Amino acid sequence: MNIFALDIGGTSIKYGLFENEELVFRRETPTNASSGGEVLFETIVKLIKGNSADAIGISTAGQVNADSGEIIFATDTLPGWKGMKLKKRLEAMLSVPVAVENDGNAAALGEAHYGNGKGYQNLVCLVYGTGIGGGLILGGELYRGHTGSAGELGHIELEPGGRRCMCGGKGCYEAYASTSALVSQIKQYVKADFEWDSFFAAVKAGSLPEALIYKRWIEYVVAGLKSIIHALNPACVLLGGGIMERHFIIDDVNRMVKATIMDSHRNVLILPMKLGNSAGLYGAMYSAVREYRKQKDFDIS
Numbered sequence: 001m002n003i004f005a006l007d008i009g010g011t012s013i014k015y016g017l018f019e020n021e022e023l024v025f026r027r028e029t030p031t032n033a034s035s036g037g038e039v040l041f042e043t044i045v046k047l048i049k050g051n052s053a054d055a056i057g058i059s060t061a062g063q064v065n066a067d068s069g070e071i072i073f074a075t076d077t078l079p080g081w082k083g084m085k086l087k088k089r090l091e092a093m094l095s096v097p098v099a100v101e102n103d104g105n106a107a108a109l110g111e112a113h114y115g116n117g118k119g120y121q122n123l124v125c126l127v128y129g130t131g132i133g134g135g136l137i138l139g140g141e142l143y144r145g146h147t148g149s150a151g152e153l154g155h156i157e158l159e160p161g162g163r164r165c166m167c168g169g170k171g172c173y174e175a176y177a178s179t180s181a182l183v184s185q186i187k188q189y190v191k192a193d194f195e196w197d198s199f200f201a202a203v204k205a206g207s208l209p210e211a212l213i214y215k216r217w218i219e220y221v222v223a224g225l226k227s228i229i230h231a232l233n234p235a236c237v238l239l240g241g242g243i244m245e246r247h248f249i250i251d252d253v254n255r256m257v258k259a260t261i262m263d264s265h266r267n268v269l270i271l272p273m274k275l276g277n278s279a280g281l282y283g284a285m286y287s288a289v290r291e292y293r294k295q296k297d298f299d300i301s
């Protein structure tokens with residue numbers, strides 16, 4: 001079975017073709033989000049056309065109604081994307097099954113079925129970037145919640161009345177523990193045009209203010225993780241996003257979580273994501289295979 005998968009973010013669209021669950025090519029193109037939702041839709045159609053696929057899987061930023069495949073909410077990172085009836089329009093145009101999933105959920109599905117979460121029934125996936133995206137697999141299934149918006153882990157409130165968040169609230173986890181939050185602290189207290197390697201070299205050497213900035217950031221990373229682990233008791237927590245590819249950060253997180261978490265939760269595994277920034281594509285592919293089977297079965301009956 002051939003599945004064409006796309007992962008739509010605020011700055012780039014990743015896309016690729018899977019043949020029997022194997023990614024045979026993967027490319028990336030700018031989203032040009034400021035051109036609006038209709039231009040983005042046309043871009044997606046152009047990327048899909050010319051590939052013979054049995055089904056299409058889409059992972060996208062924003063909140064998604066996975067049944068109707070409609071974008072129910074999108075922030076200013078994707079202007080004009082809210083209200084887009086992605087599944088309905090693409091299926092009418094291309095005559096193949098289309099599955100649409102939120103990007104945090106897609107990453108969790110990808111890791112749960114093809115990555116480091118394989119074999120676990122209860123796991124949490126967190127992606128640290130501009131914000132903090134999340135996805136929950138509970139009892140072996142993606143947990144969507146009452147209105148399909150579960151897994152907004154970046155908006156756990158850590159500091160009431162604290163820093164402003166992109167959601168309109170204050171004091172959210174992602175306002176303190178995202179990569180952007182770390183970047184803004186470095187820009188403010190070190191220098192605007194810093195490089196990651198030299199920043200982390202200074203942290204390791206114990207230089208100030210770098211070591212202090214890192215310490216405060218990772219304390220917030222850990223504070224949010226502990227709340228999530230205490231609430232859900234997952235078997236494993238997978239951490240992704242470019243910054244988590246520096247595995248000493250995951251070592252530090254492990255050490256700090258294990259030092260202060262309740263005894264009954266100490267056996268939780270905290271691991272890097274295996275599929276990196278392809279996790280969303282794998283999750284989109286997984287959803288597309290499911291949608292294909294669902295529609296086929298329906299056709300037969």
Ligand SMILES: [Zn+2]
Nearest residue numbers: 155165167172
């Ligand atoms: Zn928030």
